Amino acid sequence: MKSSTGLKRGELRLLPVVIFLFLTFYLPVAILLMRGLRADGNWTFQWLRELFGSGYYRRVFLFTFYQALLSTILSLIAGLPGGWLFSHVDFPGKRVAKALTTIPFILPSILVVLGFILFWGRQGVVNRVLAGLMNKEAPIVDVLYSFKAILLAHVFYNFPIALRLIAAWWEGFPENQVEAARTLGASRLKIFLTVTLPQLLPGLLSAASLIFLYCFMSFAVILVLGGGPRFSTMEVEVYRLIKYSLDFGRGAALALTETVATLFLTFFYIRKEQKNVYTNSVFRKKTAWRDLEPSQKAGALLYIGLVLLVILGPILTVMVQSFLTRPSRTATAIWSLRWYREMLSPPGGVSGTAILAEAVRNSLGIATTTLILTLIIGAYTSWVLSRHKLKYPGLSESLIMMPMGVSSVVLGIGYLWLMRNGTFGNIHPVFSIICAHTVIALPFVLRSLTPAMRRIRLDLLDAAKLMGAGGFKRFISIELPLIRPGLISGGAFAFAISLGEINATLILSDAGITTIPIAILRLIGTYKFFSACALGTILILICLLAFTLIDAFDGWEN
Amino acid sequence: MKKYLLLLLMLTSVSSLFAGGQKEISVVTDNSKQLNIYCYDSFASEWGPGPTLVADFTEKTGIEVKLIAPGDAVTILSKVIMEKKNPRGDLLIGPDNNLLDRTLAEDILVPYDAPALADIPAELKFDETNHLLPFDWGYFAICYDSEQIENPPSSLEDLTKAEYTKSLVLMDPRTSSPGMGFLLWTRAVYGDDYLDYWKRLKGSVLSVTESWSNGYGLFTSGEAPLVLSYSTSPVYHKMWEETERYKALAFEEGNYLQIEGVGIIKGAANPEAARKFLDYMLSPEGQEVIATSNIMMPVNPYTNLPEAFNMAFISENPLLLDKEDIGENQMSWVQNWVEESGL
Numbered sequence: 001m002k003s004s005t006g007l008k009r010g011e012l013r014l015l016p017v018v019i020f021l022f023l024t025f026y027l028p029v030a031i032l033l034m035r036g037l038r039a040d041g042n043w044t045f046q047w048l049r050e051l052f053g054s055g056y057y058r059r060v061f062l063f064t065f066y067q068a069l070l071s072t073i074l075s076l077i078a079g080l081p082g083g084w085l086f087s088h089v090d091f092p093g094k095r096v097a098k099a100l101t102t103i104p105f106i107l108p109s110i111l112v113v114l115g116f117i118l119f120w121g122r123q124g125v126v127n128r129v130l131a132g133l134m135n136k137e138a139p140i141v142d143v144l145y146s147f148k149a150i151l152l153a154h155v156f157y158n159f160p161i162a163l164r165l166i167a168a169w170w171e172g173f174p175e176n177q178v179e180a181a182r183t184l185g186a187s188r189l190k191i192f193l194t195v196t197l198p199q200l201l202p203g204l205l206s207a208a209s210l211i212f213l214y215c216f217m218s219f220a221v222i223l224v225l226g227g228g229p230r231f232s233t234m235e236v237e238v239y240r241l242i243k244y245s246l247d248f249g250r251g252a253a254l255a256l257t258e259t260v261a262t263l264f265l266t267f268f269y270i271r272k273e274q275k276n277v278y279t280n281s282v283f284r285k286k287t288a289w290r291d292l293e294p295s296q297k298a299g300a301l302l303y304i305g306l307v308l309l310v311i312l313g314p315i316l317t318v319m320v321q322s323f324l325t326r327p328s329r330t331a332t333a334i335w336s337l338r339w340y341r342e343m344l345s346p347p348g349g350v351s352g353t354a355i356l357a358e359a360v361r362n363s364l365g366i367a368t369t370t371l372i373l374t375l376i377i378g379a380y381t382s383w384v385l386s387r388h389k390l391k392y393p394g395l396s397e398s399l400i401m402m403p404m405g406v407s408s409v410v411l412g413i414g415y416l417w418l419m420r421n422g423t424f425g426n427i428h429p430v431f432s433i434i435c436a437h438t439v440i441a442l443p444f445v446l447r448s449l450t451p452a453m454r455r456i457r458l459d460l461l462d463a464a465k466l467m468g469a470g471g472f473k474r475f476i477s478i479e480l481p482l483i484r485p486g487l488i489s490g491g492a493f494a495f496a497i498s499l500g501e502i503n504a505t506l507i508l509s510d511a512g513i514t515t516i517p518i519a520i521l522r523l524i525g526t527y528k529f530f531s532a533c534a535l536g537t538i539l540i541l542i543c544l545l546a547f548t549l550i551d552a553f554d555g556w557e558n
Numbered sequence: 559m560k561k562y563l564l565l566l567l568m569l570t571s572v573s574s575l576f577a578g579g580q581k582e583i584s585v586v587t588d589n590s591k592q593l594n595i596y597c598y599d600s601f602a603s604e605w606g607p608g609p610t611l612v613a614d615f616t617e618k619t620g621i622e623v624k625l626i627a628p629g630d631a632v633t634i635l636s637k638v639i640m641e642k643k644n645p646r647g648d649l650l651i652g653p654d655n656n657l658l659d660r661t662l663a664e665d666i667l668v669p670y671d672a673p674a675l676a677d678i679p680a681e682l683k684f685d686e687t688n689h690l691l692p693f694d695w696g697y698f699a700i701c702y703d704s705e706q707i708e709n710p711p712s713s714l715e716d717l718t719k720a721e722y723t724k725s726l727v728l729m730d731p732r733t734s735s736p737g738m739g740f741l742l743w744t745r746a747v748y749g750d751d752y753l754d755y756w757k758r759l760k761g762s763v764l765s766v767t768e769s770w771s772n773g774y775g776l777f778t779s780g781e782a783p784l785v786l787s788y789s790t791s792p793v794y795h796k797m798w799e800e801t802e803r804y805k806a807l808a809f810e811e812g813n814y815l816q817i818e819g820v821g822i823i824k825g826a827a828n829p830e831a832a833r834k835f836l837d838y839m840l841s842p843e844g845q846e847v848i849a850t851s852n853i854m855m856p857v858n859p860y861t862n863l864p865e866a867f868n869m870a871f872i873s874e875n876p877l878l879l880d881k882e883d884i885g886e887n888q889m890s891w892v893q894n895w896v897e898e899s900g901l
Binding site: 056110113114117118121122123144145220223228229230239240243244245246416417420506507508509519521522523524528529 | 599600603604605606628629632633635636637639640641660730732733763764765766767768771772775776778779780781889892893896897899900901
């Protein structure tokens with residue numbers, strides 16, 4: 001089909017995005033990675049040769065791939081039923097459930113770890129309940145401090161991503177092929193394998209690529225829940241080499257190797273995805289809960305129950321713990337606001353209320369600015385990518401998506417090095433933190449927006465053009481409403497990522513800026529675990545409120 | 559369309575509120591006469607000694623102070639090293655005895671013969687060149703939960719016993735200073751055979767955590783009855799929670815020392831103010847603030863301490879490795895540990 005809207009050349013229109021990413025991403029990261037190829041002022045492969053010659057680092061490399069692959073498969077399996085449920089069925093409490101699935105994303109890893117220990121640990125809720133039921137002593141479920149714990153935590157973090165992306169994708173294509181197959185008498189399994197799965201494949205790949213990269217670069221989970229250095233990944237080694245051993249040559253060389261691997265993965269995936277562009281834009285009519293068959297209802301309830309257990313278990317434990325205290329060492333725990341009070345009035349005499357208010361204000365301000373920036377840049381970029389002819393579309397998109405292949409630790413250190421060099425030296429930390437958050441969140445926003453933008457039928461735009469609508473008008477009145485689900489889920493991710501980000505923030509803040517995760521880290525660092533639970537509870541509530549607000553805007557039209 | 563405009567309006571008003579708040583901060587950072595102090599983040603935190611020290615100091619001297627704390631002691635050190643040619647800080651708070659050799663080798667500090675040094679016991683003056691001055695100290699120690707264990711171990715060797723299977727939480731020497739302290743501790747006791755000890759110890763270890771806070775969290779939430787921490791940790795629980803449930807163990811082989819240091823940065827814009835602040839830190843008054851909020855022992859013997867500090871033991875056999883030995887071999891000790899301990 002020849003489109004009269006035409007496909008204009010997009011290189012020039014992509015330029016602003018390229019300049020933005022060059023300054024906020026490529027330059028700082030390149031400065032850092034280059035160190036991996038330099039020694040004593042000369043170019044050298046010395047560090048790389050050393051890495052590949054070492055049995056230890058080869059093991060690390062293999063383990064990184066292995067755990068990421070396994071985690072991805074498990075997360076997809078866990079997210080698939082939810083993707084169907086959210087895209088096909090209207091059920092009571094759906095909005096709340098959708099908001100809940102984003103919680104794992106916003107929790108600072110240190111709080112997740114605390115929640116996991118309190119819930120899954122040897123003395124945790126699960127073990128105590130089971131021990132009570134089975135009348136036994138000692139831990140019954142021994143998951144933590146092992147490879148199992150890494151997988152469990154990765155599924156906790158990532159199956160909500162799978163669920164959301166699969167649901168967004170599934171919503172966008174028509175029921176008629178499935179109906180046709182059903183009319184022809186195909187069995188349910190056959191329909192799933194021959195119609196649904198191929199239709200879903202791009203969405204699945206999209207989710208899988210994100211989750212794989214995320215697990216590939218996983219950091220705190222590996223470090224804390226694995227229980228020891230034998231489960232080490234490239235990301236963790238980069239961090240250790242650069243941050244603790246101050247071994248910039250080896251660290252940068254390893255970061256370089258890791259980045260080359262992720263660039264390859266990103267590029268490979270985008271090439272595959274571009275072959276599978278859907279041009280349909282049908283919004284699925286959803287089945288009401290009461291119209292489901294009993295077996296479907298039972299399955300859905302079981303799934304929802306398991307999700308609630310896995311997601312809410314650790315989180316609720318943190319929240320409940322924040323309201324519990326023991327008046328004396330032998331007494332049973334009672335409800336109390338003690339930890340909140342202690343958080344508000346630290347012993348040092350400095351007003352805790354002011355600090356808490358500042359942390360909340362900073363976190364909200366940074367997250368809101370990040371949300372606005374990523375949505376504007378994201379919508380513009382996905383529009384350029386979907387509506388223009390580029391000489392190297394795969395390469396261009398990969399280059400724009402690259403930030404998802406670089407860790408926040410590397411990004412933060414890169415910023416520090418860049419800012420050390422005069423020109424950028426006087427940038428206020430707030431701006432560098434916002435830039436870092438925007439760069440980190442942008443790929444997630446593009447992931448939600450670009451498929452939605454690509455699915456819009458060009459003849460719809462042609463029709464609007466024939467009726468005299470200009471480019472801007474077409475964007476506002478056709479494209480923007482049609483990509484709205486993508487905007488909302490992308491925006492939610494951007495907001496959440498910014499609220500929970502701690503690695504780059506900590507490196508860049510110089511203690512001048514306290515965000516909520518940083519305050520939690522400090523509470524834990526000064527023995528105040530229960531106050532940390534209390535502040536974590538506040539963070540969770542802020543996020544729930546924000547997501548309900550975002551979803552409420554979504555609901556206005558219907 | 560209205561709702562998009564409304565949403566946009568709401569977002570911009572939120573962000574402008576926030577931008578208004580930021581202006582106040584940048585006014586403070588523009589002050590060039592202030593004293594800039596690099597310290598680790600828990601020192602500068604609302605609950606650490608930093609804010610109180612600064613408030614008292616400013617009230618006494620009229621000198622404005624800014625605390626800059628981008629991370630832990632190692633991060634601060636690498637930041638000061640990065641800025642060597644164009645230093646932005648005046649005072650560096652944080653490098654301990656294990657970082658001493660690296661700190662001195664980088665030539666980033668100038669010596670200062672503080673008057674208070676006369677009062678400080680000789681064994682705590684860990685840098686005879688006085689580039690890095692001690693400001694607090696403690697021992698690394700194994701702490702135990704007296705509600706879970708009745709017969710606590712009394713030596714490193716005891717820890718390897720079967721009764722402590724999966725009972726001990728340690729920290730990774732690559733990412734945490736207690737972790738490094740424990741590795742050096744085993745090195746100081748067992749010498750070249752330290753890895754054999756680690757292999758014997760393996761069965762007792764429940765988890766090797768990234769940071770002290772993660773590990774101590776495991777301990778206080780009841781996951782493990784034994785944890786690597788400091789001789790002063792019980793002081794905290796006594797002072798703020800009024801419990802003697804958690805106790806620190808003095809080991810027969812001795813306990814490894816940690817001494818935290820402070821030094822004046824070479825090329826500092828404000829060395830005079832830096833010296834004044836350092837003097838204040840070492841005075842009995844400043845030492846009391848540091849000891850009670852850092853929960854470490856003061857270096858100045860004339861410091862008033864709350865009774866809770868009786869919970870911290872004094873080792874009869876403090877251990878310390880030679881700083882050149884550490885500087886030269888630390889990397890290979892750690893790498894061998896990573897590859898051979900099996901943890």
